[in-house]
Amino acid sequence: MVRVGIDTGGTFTDFVFFSPTRMWIYKVLSTPRNPGEAIRRGLEEAGVLAEKLDVIHGSTVATNALLERKGANLGFLTTAGFEDLLEIGRQTRRELYNILVEKRNPLIPRHLCFGLKERTLSDGRILQPVEGSEVDGVIRKLKKAGVESIAICLLHSYANPANEEKVLRKLKPHGFSLSVSHRVLREYREFERASTTAINAYVAPLMERYLSRLEKELGEDSVHIMQSNGGCVSARGARDNPVCTILSGPAGGVVGAKEVAAAAGFSRIISFDMGGTSTDVSLCDREMATTTDSVISDLPLRLPIIDIHTVGSGGGSVAFIDRGGALRVGPQSAGADPGPICYGRGEDVTVTDANLILGRLDPDRFLGGAMKLYPERARLFMKRFARRLGLSVSELAEGIIRVADTTMERAIRVISVERGFDPRDFALLSFGGAGGMHACSLAQRLRIPTVVVPKNAGVLSALGMLLSDTIKDYSQSILKRAADVSLAELNGSFRPLLEQARQDLKKEGFEESRIRLLRFLDVRYIGQSYELTVPFLPSYRREFDRLHHRKYSYADEKRPVEVVNLRVKAIGLTKKPGLPEVESDGPDAGAARLCRRLMRFEGRDYQADVYARELLKAGNFLRGPALVLDYESTAVVGPGFVCRVDKHGNLIMTRQKQRR
């Protein structure tokens, strides 16, 4: 049996294979029109099609359908009087000062939104039941309009789903793809629940077709799909809730970062994934941080997903002087085409060009020497730019890096300081093509003591998928004052969620001993409208005060609280392969040294050693400044940092205390 993690990216589809005897990686060009084609080709070329396969796949099908508005022809059923729920949303506009703003592109046109004369109250009482004949009339209209998928969200269905269930029963025989709000997200706040349900309905038919094809090619029961909550789920599970697979690619990276860091002995990390156009950061405090407050393509998505913060700053980000005279970097990117100046065609100065000028890239060994870089070209364009500012080329290059680092430092502050964490308690785990060149300088800025640049940093997302557990999330709004609900009652209310969770995981093929069910409460002070999630313990109230204090710097133990939602996180523990170890040797890394080159940091030139990553052995020790070249990425060991190679081949860089 071979386990395969497959990450479909914009340019490449990455494969990581684990057999009982070895681990290897593979890459093919992606086939955006039919992502399955690249998957089949990769498996074929890797020669594993004859084996029994266990595939964990991060699919971009749902995400792209949503971003490009190429999903299903969709209908929306809601309570009469609220037909425009999705268009009105929270009645705010995206941009405060744009008076010529463009229209939001709705998932569902107005004429396919229908209101039903029915009403449930907030305490769950049914004021007016659903009239079957009214639903029949709507069904006729939906059929006539050629609708294939339907989102149903009735007011207060989280409190009592009876009316939604009735609508569902009426619709079922007619062959629509159906998404009903109390099953997608049983929580109060009608717009967010409706929006999450509509996204699900919008991507469901497409996902269904994609998964069927994949299963036909790879065999049923052998396909798992990565979800945005950091866990995977069977193809069957993904069909029921395709909304859970949106944004699953970056989630794979965070799982990979967490697992690789754990194997290296770090349980508290900040993952830092810097690519060509953007940078993703996320925080793991033993567990991955999740959020239920995300927005994708202007639509709120209320399911728990890994809390990843993205900023428009990457290797290809373009530097320019704005009309007020400030040096800006990004969010415009030179992308892959024309790319940075040093790639040979671009004419806009990018972060990559600046890194090259400062000696942080080796022009002769880029992509293992497969691609030539043109440092003299970069220097020429940068000279023109620098002269306008009265700067030298290296001053400009360092300036560009500082501005880009400031943006990324800010991104890390958002997920750490703003959430009540001190970055100094974490290790920075850096991956992505450009991450290794900036990690040490960011660590210095944020006083992070350790930087980890993992082995196989280029396929970390696929590796993460391979190492993920099955995770399913369940929730239910109860909106009760803590004083009015005993622990025993809460226990009782959890029971149906736990039952459902256990059943679902058994269906996913997990035996009792590999099932973990974690219970949480969403709690807030009465009158607040944001909740904090705390473990369900007898002392949950104290936990809440403590968390509130950590996040918002105050707490009031005497103020009454309210339990808003019950949450269950159901984890099916998969059998994970151990990460392979590399050959070990003494501290002397001389055998891996390629050459010396000039590098520049903070206005000073250094003669630095350049090493080949694949020649480094466990136990090797490097002193910064140094450069470590990998096939697809470069790691800079900054001045004042030392670096050791651990048994898995990861680079562990530490800041020496005596330096500031």
Place this chain on the structure above:
Amino acid sequence: MRAVDPIELEIFKSIFVSIAEEMGVALCRSSFSPNIKERQDFSCAVFDENGGTVAQGDHLPVHLGAMPLSVLSVIQNVDLGPGDTAILNDPFRGGTHLPDITLVSPVYVKGRARPAYFAANRAHHSDVGGMSPGSMPLATEIYQEGVIIPPVKLVRAGRIDRNILDFVLANVRTPEEREGDLTAQLAANRIGQKRLLEITEKYGYPKTKSYMKHLQDYSERIMRQAIREIPDGEYRFLDYLDDDGVSRRPVRIQVAIHVRGDSAVVDFSGTDPQTEGSVNANYAITLSATMYVFRCIIRGDVPYNSGLLRPIRLIAPEGSVVNARPPAAVAGGNVETSQRITDVLLGALAKAVPERIPAASSGTMNNITFGGQHPATGRNFAYYETVGGGMGASPERDGLSGVHTHMTNTRNTPVEALEHYLPIRIKRYSLRRFSGGEGQFRGGDGIVREYEFLAPAKINILSERRVFPPYGLAGGKPGKKGKNLIRRGSKAISLGSKASFRVEKGDIVIVQTPGGGGYGKAKPKRGKQGDD
């Protein structure tokens, strides 16, 4: 020798803006009243030693010009030592309207006897007392609108002055919520102070101080460039408020914008005198609206700070409805008159740069406040919300429907939350079809919101554009006027723009908000067939 390093400028810009944003995150997340959390009716900013804004979070336009006046007022009236924080809401001493409470905290750096910077934030509280719940009454004097807090110390050397706090809390309907919100506001300022000190430690005081000034100069340069793109000339426009809520007389607001080179004079001479009812704007609000409009003509992002103000001279005649004197009632000036001031400013600019200015948006925030006793708990409740409308069509496209425009951008409260906590049922919350003005591009549609009261309550409606519709431009038709109705049994009564009344159990209040104006002449309809 370069005066300003473009690299340092960008780095400091990013730092100062992020401080204001971090303050905002803390305030929004930890406050109690839905006004602040759900509706995000607040603003946070960082100031230099003279009270000039350095950076302000992108929170709410109506607070733009008003924040620095609060800090100035505190500098003039309160001697803030280390660890002190001042509080105020007095519209005639740095505030806007009474529900907006501002906290100002100084930042002291080593070796300086005066504050080096200030961190401040303002938030709209759901109730600050006065003659009706929610503190947005149809008053004729400010004394009826709620408790007036002049600039005073709320915190002395790190300790809250219980005398002041208790005095304020004794004058409001929901003291626990107020105390929670004030605590959150204090926490936000503490974050601002802490970050400013960190920056000062890293870069030194002289450099931090000079980049505050450089950043203001930066914004000024960008504003001057934007004004330079407007042809020199004098551009006039006038429009009316429906009434002041006391008499039925329209209130005239008129502006002349004189553009010359890279600066402008904005002159409201000719505007009606201040009114008996509460539609009076103070100077801060008129300044905010002016800043908002000029900020909108800048394409792209720019840090909001006092540098943006320098190229613009504002003339607002004292004693007029755009610069009222005490004891004028002002609750509606902030929320309604500010929108009309925006409309006349944009109307004037449309004559100068027609290709860049949209038709009038709904022009009202449709303020609904109500309160009473919850029959299930016996506790008092006070609630305030605003309802969106149609956005004006632009020279490029249709306007958005069902959205807040111009001076506000507050979120709605989920119906499921409202019905859970208050004795009310929302019967309808939908777009008001065909309320947007016709034109080559259509104005956005307004909203219909129907409230059924499940217990007796006192309700206030403060709205506009029920008499004078939002204007269209370039031949586009105006948006449909709004309407407020009460239905009791089978009878429906029209209420006018502003109303204060009691409702009984079973009464239904219907608010229909205006659509946006259309842009350009509508093309004659083609005879299409088979198209529903």
